[in-house]
Amino acid sequence: MNILINILVFVLGCLLSVGVRAAWPDDPFGSPMWAYNIERYLGSDARVVHDDRVNLRVPEFAEDSAQVPLTVDLSAFPEAPGQIVAWVDLNPVPHLFSASPGPQPLTLLALNFRVQQATTVRVAVQDREGVWHIGSRYVDAAGGGCTAPSQTMSNPDWERHFGTIRGGAFSRAEGMRYKVNVMHPMDSGMVGNIPAFFIGEVELRQGNGQPLLLSMALSESAAENPMFVFEFGQRPPRATLWLRDNNGNQFERRLGGDL
Amino acid sequence: MRSKPIVKQFAASALALAVSFGAQAVTDKDLMSDHETTGDVLTYGMGHQGQRFSPLKSLNSSNVKSLQPVWAFSFGGEKQRGQESQPLIADGVMYVTGSYSRMWAIDARTGEELWQYDARLPDGIMPCCDVVNRGAAIYGDKVIFGTLDAKLVALNKDTGKVVWIKKVEDYQAGYSITAAPIIVKGKLITGVSGGEFGIVGKIEAYDPDTGEKLWSRPTVEGHMGYVYKDGKAIENGISGGEAGKTWPGDMWKTGGAATWLGGTYDADTDSLFFGTGNPAPWNSHLRPGDNLFSSSRLAIDPDDGSIKWHFQTTPNDGWDYDGVNELISFDYKDGGKTVKAAATADRNGFFYVLNRENGDFIRGFPFVDKITWAEGLDDKGRPIYNTKNGRPGNPADTKGDKGEPVVAQPAFLGGKNWMPMSFSQETGLFYVPSNEWSMDIWNEPVSYKKGAAYLGAGFTIKPANDEYIGVLRAMDPKTGKEVWRYENPAPLWGGVMTTAGNLVFTGTPEGYLKAFDAKTGAELYRFNTGSGVVGTPVTWEMDGEQYVSVASGWGGAVPLWGGEVAKVVKNFNQGGTVWTFKLPKDRVASK
Numbered sequence: 001m002n003i004l005i006n007i008l009v010f011v012l013g014c015l016l017s018v019g020v021r022a023a024w025p026d027d028p029f030g031s032p033m034w035a036y037n038i039e040r041y042l043g044s045d046a047r048v049v050h051d052d053r054v055n056l057r058v059p060e061f062a063e064d065s066a067q068v069p070l071t072v073d074l075s076a077f078p079e080a081p082g083q084i085v086a087w088v089d090l091n092p093v094p095h096l097f098s099a100s101p102g103p104q105p106l107t108l109l110a111l112n113f114r115v116q117q118a119t120t121v122r123v124a125v126q127d128r129e130g131v132w133h134i135g136s137r138y139v140d141a142a143g144g145g146c147t148a149p150s151q152t153m154s155n156p157d158w159e160r161h162f163g164t165i166r167g168g169a170f171s172r173a174e175g176m177r178y179k180v181n182v183m184h185p186m187d188s189g190m191v192g193n194i195p196a197f198f199i200g201e202v203e204l205r206q207g208n209g210q211p212l213l214l215s216m217a218l219s220e221s222a223a224e225n226p227m228f229v230f231e232f233g234q235r236p237p238r239a240t241l242w243l244r245d246n247n248g249n250q251f252e253r254r255l256g257g258d259l
Numbered sequence: 260m261r262s263k264p265i266v267k268q269f270a271a272s273a274l275a276l277a278v279s280f281g282a283q284a285v286t287d288k289d290l291m292s293d294h295e296t297t298g299d300v301l302t303y304g305m306g307h308q309g310q311r312f313s314p315l316k317s318l319n320s321s322n323v324k325s326l327q328p329v330w331a332f333s334f335g336g337e338k339q340r341g342q343e344s345q346p347l348i349a350d351g352v353m354y355v356t357g358s359y360s361r362m363w364a365i366d367a368r369t370g371e372e373l374w375q376y377d378a379r380l381p382d383g384i385m386p387c388c389d390v391v392n393r394g395a396a397i398y399g400d401k402v403i404f405g406t407l408d409a410k411l412v413a414l415n416k417d418t419g420k421v422v423w424i425k426k427v428e429d430y431q432a433g434y435s436i437t438a439a440p441i442i443v444k445g446k447l448i449t450g451v452s453g454g455e456f457g458i459v460g461k462i463e464a465y466d467p468d469t470g471e472k473l474w475s476r477p478t479v480e481g482h483m484g485y486v487y488k489d490g491k492a493i494e495n496g497i498s499g500g501e502a503g504k505t506w507p508g509d510m511w512k513t514g515g516a517a518t519w520l521g522g523t524y525d526a527d528t529d530s531l532f533f534g535t536g537n538p539a540p541w542n543s544h545l546r547p548g549d550n551l552f553s554s555s556r557l558a559i560d561p562d563d564g565s566i567k568w569h570f571q572t573t574p575n576d577g578w579d580y581d582g583v584n585e586l587i588s589f590d591y592k593d594g595g596k597t598v599k600a601a602a603t604a605d606r607n608g609f610f611y612v613l614n615r616e617n618g619d620f621i622r623g624f625p626f627v628d629k630i631t632w633a634e635g636l637d638d639k640g641r642p643i644y645n646t647k648n649g650r651p652g653n654p655a656d657t658k659g660d661k662g663e664p665v666v667a668q669p670a671f672l673g674g675k676n677w678m679p680m681s682f683s684q685e686t687g688l689f690y691v692p693s694n695e696w697s698m699d700i701w702n703e704p705v706s707y708k709k710g711a712a713y714l715g716a717g718f719t720i721k722p723a724n725d726e727y728i729g730v731l732r733a734m735d736p737k738t739g740k741e742v743w744r745y746e747n748p749a750p751l752w753g754g755v756m757t758t759a760g761n762l763v764f765t766g767t768p769e770g771y772l773k774a775f776d777a778k779t780g781a782e783l784y785r786f787n788t789g790s791g792v793v794g795t796p797v798t799w800e801m802d803g804e805q806y807v808s809v810a811s812g813w814g815g816a817v818p819l820w821g822g823e824v825a826k827v828v829k830n831f832n833q834g835g836t837v838w839t840f841k842l843p844k845d846r847v848a849s850k
Binding site for chain 1: 337338361377378381382383412413420421422423424
């Protein structure tokens with residue numbers, strides 16, 4: 001229903017071209033998907049500003065279109081970030097993730113993603129006032145990352161390592177760093193005869209009834225065997241990573257606390 | 260008019276779907292009355308008793324010729340073969356499973372897809388007899404089915420999203436699930452497949468809302484049953500009392516008796532009726548004794564999984580005569596007295612009528628033209644073996660590895676296999692999809708190895724006649740008389756449905772959905788679906804019109820194991836489509 005409304009809004013937006021939506025700044029990269037994706041992922045009435053303090057790091061050229069590292073460094077962001085939404089403009093499913101940090105200030109988030117062709121990547125961070133601060137980068141790429149079969153698919157023995165989580169918690173000068181790698185094919189469903197099979201829900205839990213450190217909705221643009229990095233400004237006592245894929249498989253691993 | 264950010268949108272889209280189909284939760288009461296309600300098909304078997312009889316009459320033997328296809332839905336991709344499913348219909352939505360553990364929700368009016376679910380299967384799955392699935396169960400807001408890697412998956416029926424997934428057994432030991440689970444008294448009941456790999460069969464109950472295990476009942480004598488409370492397993496008695504009564508040595512530990520075809524439920528006696536597969540290995544000389552509870556029908560208490568009674572059709576089976584075929588509850592009058600009976604047409608060629616209150620044998624008779632392995636049944640229903648050349652010889656009696664071969668009829672694929680028969684309340688007859696074939700079978704030494712085929716036998720199947728293999732039979736359960744038969748060139752491998760409109764529906768590997776006059780057997784309708792029909796038809800009423808649906812897609816055990824039957828079936832093409840037909844309103848009165 002909402003999707004329908006979105007499409008309707010978009011069509012109206014095209015016809016009227018001004019008036020319906022908030023005034024958005026121009027895209028320095030000139031992407032054809034700039035306004036469309038803001039509207040789709042942030043809403044037509046979203047207030048949007050460019051902000052370098054949403055420090056996005058991606059390689060200039062994706063050596064491997066199926067494994068492109070993305071780091072969102074928020075250490076310069078002036079307040080604890082609210083909602084974070086990331087998308088890859090020209091991917092078939094542009095949405096990469098939506099993250100909701102808990103009360104602990106999130107200072108860095110990283111994961112690897114796929115690119116289907118050279119494209120701009122966006123990360124939008126919402127502040128306390130509801131304004132979206134957008135960081136943008138451009139990744140050049142040979143492409144095809146979303147529609148190439150996963151390497152897992154060529155391994156008949158894949159189930160042996162499936163769901164294996166390697167990771168840990170690392171103390172930083174100020175705060176805590178969690179680094180986790182999960183063995184999962186993360187099939188996008190866009191390769192013939194390989195159904196969609198990916199982790200869609202990620203939670204970093206403190207346990208003991210404490211609020212979540214982070215919850216995250218992942219989409220098909222996330223890469224195979226994803227590697228997550230989360231950094232927080234303070235040291236949570238403990239954390240458990242919990243994941244669930246679209247087949248209902250759940251994975252859990254304790255990361256922090258009394259190691 | 261404003262759009263919402265994506266985070267909210269994810270949650271909201273599920274809601275939107277739910278609203279647009281006015282989806283109602285399916286209750287225990289709905290399931291228990293499924294055989295009477297004509298607007299839906301909520302159970303595998305069109306009613307828990309498994310009669311596959313619809314009281315609908317608007318489509319009948321005088322107007323069935325006007326039945327028209329309304330839509331066809333392709334299962335897509337390359338995974339076309341082996342569509343043995345029976346669709347469910349609820350609130351104008353069809354839920355149909357496909358091969359390779361897939362499920363679709365389809366708008367039953369238009370054939371448009373609402374959602375699709377593909378289980379991600381490991382490469383090492385071991386289905387003995389093709390990658391089939393026979394159907395789903397529906398309960399509350401969930402549809403639930405079993406997968407080829409021996410898991411149960413519960414999906415939200417409106418969104419197709421996984422609510423829970425539960426590993427029932429280890430697929431690497433040879434387990435899988437192909438049958439439709441059933442929901443009885445708020446419990447999800449399932450069996451397991453894998454009898455050819457020396458697994459141990461069992462029947463288990465799960466909480467349909469959470470996937471939590473409630474009880475487990477092994478079907479091989481000597482194994483402990485359990486009920487589960489607060490995550491703790493509590494012993495609930497060894498099946499058969501103790502090990503070793505009907506099995507030699509340790510053979511019971513890998514005894515087979517897979518419950519691979521699921522079961523039925525009878526509310527009158529509050530019993531689940533599950534059949535069990537062949538004992539493992541096939542070589543019966545390795546396991547002298549009756550080998551309980553292999554090749555049997557079991558009456559199970561749905562509350563805790565206890566065995567109320569059993570009836571073994573083929574003790575010490577040596578021919579792969581699984582006893583899994585559906586036991587259908589029905590009542591009949593005998594001298595003014597109502598008999599609470601149940602009937603089954605076994606792989607071994609005999610049709611059995613049992614007292615469903617206590618499992619007593621009422622009568623039995625062959626439903627195939629020839630049976631070589633037994634001379635008949637005694638007054639308890641136990642086979643009188645042909646001791647001369649009925650059983651393949653013991654390899655220990657010969658010099659080489661190979662025992663003396665015999666020609667046995669029916670072949671191991673059975674006088675009737677998995678494809679469900681149907682009982683008409685109008686005619687009082689059973690409509691049995693059967694096959695006429697024989698096999699050469701010989702025994703060999705074998706020992707158990709986890710995950711490897713555990714047979715100890717070689718075999719090849721031959722058609723019994725040149726002209727036909729498949730025979731659809733109308734059988735009178737009171738007399739054992741065959742009232743009529745329809746002969747089909749290829750082996751019949753699809754389920755049967757009857758209606759109060761004097762109709763019998765089934766499909767053929769040649770691709771036809773066919774309708775017959777229930778009284779005379781006259782063929783009244785045929786439509787070619789483009790690939791062999793090995794699914795089971797259903798019928799329901801929607802917007803005042805009667806609909807019929809059947810899955811099409813050649814496959815199953817025949818092309819894999821059929822031996823010389825290949826001559827007949829090798830040119831049948833694969834499909835992967837569900838077809839839906841209706842009788843348009845204006846044709847109802849036409850003669």
